[in-house]
Amino acid sequence: MTLADPLAIRSARPGDEIGMSSVLTEVLRDWISARPGDPLHVLGAYVSHPDRIECGVCEGPDGIVGFQSLRLAVPGNAYEVEPGWGIVGTYVRLDMGRQGIGQALFAHNLRAAQAAGLRWIEATIGADNLRAQAYYDAMGFQTYRTDDGAVRKRCAVSPLT
Numbered sequence: 001m002t003l004a005d006p007l008a009i010r011s012a013r014p015g016d017e018i019g020m021s022s023v024l025t026e027v028l029r030d031w032i033s034a035r036p037g038d039p040l041h042v043l044g045a046y047v048s049h050p051d052r053i054e055c056g057v058c059e060g061p062d063g064i065v066g067f068q069s070l071r072l073a074v075p076g077n078a079y080e081v082e083p084g085w086g087i088v089g090t091y092v093r094l095d096m097g098r099q100g101i102g103q104a105l106f107a108h109n110l111r112a113a114q115a116a117g118l119r120w121i122e123a124t125i126g127a128d129n130l131r132a133q134a135y136y137d138a139m140g141f142q143t144y145r146t147d148d149g150a151v152r153k154r155c156a157v158s159p160l161t
Contacts, residue, residue, distance in 0.1 A: 019064030
């Protein structure tokens with residue numbers, strides 16, 4: 001499936017936090033999660049995070065409909081991901097699923113992972129979030145570990161040629 005016109009993928013920039021917050025808040029509400037999703041949090045956690053490798057957004061005529069964050073795992077990171085790996089998180093408006101947005105976002109961030117010389121990218125997913133697990137499986141991730149309430153999937157990153 002390819003991304004439908006007139007949706008476009010680009011790098012997140014300051015000012016995107018409001019649209020990204022709208023997407024994240026919708027997803028968190030669906031997950032019944034108390035995680036923060038306000039614009040200030042989005043700015044610090046995704047747009048301007050110091051460990052950011054890339055954060056792609058999908059934008060349509062009515063604004064941002066999805067985004068994917070890729071960070072470098074540093075020692076002591078919150079997800080306990082192996083330092084030097086990438087940490088990915090994907091959020092797409094619930095009514096925009098299955099239109100190629102996640103695939104396009106991952107292709108965008110995979111190029112950034114290759115340019116950064118990453119060997120692995122990890123996604124930590126709630127064990128009950130079957131939709132996200134299926135998405136990451138479709139992107140080539142494989143389960144390599146399960147924790148209490150979480151499934152950890154990783155994807156090998158091929159070097160740039």
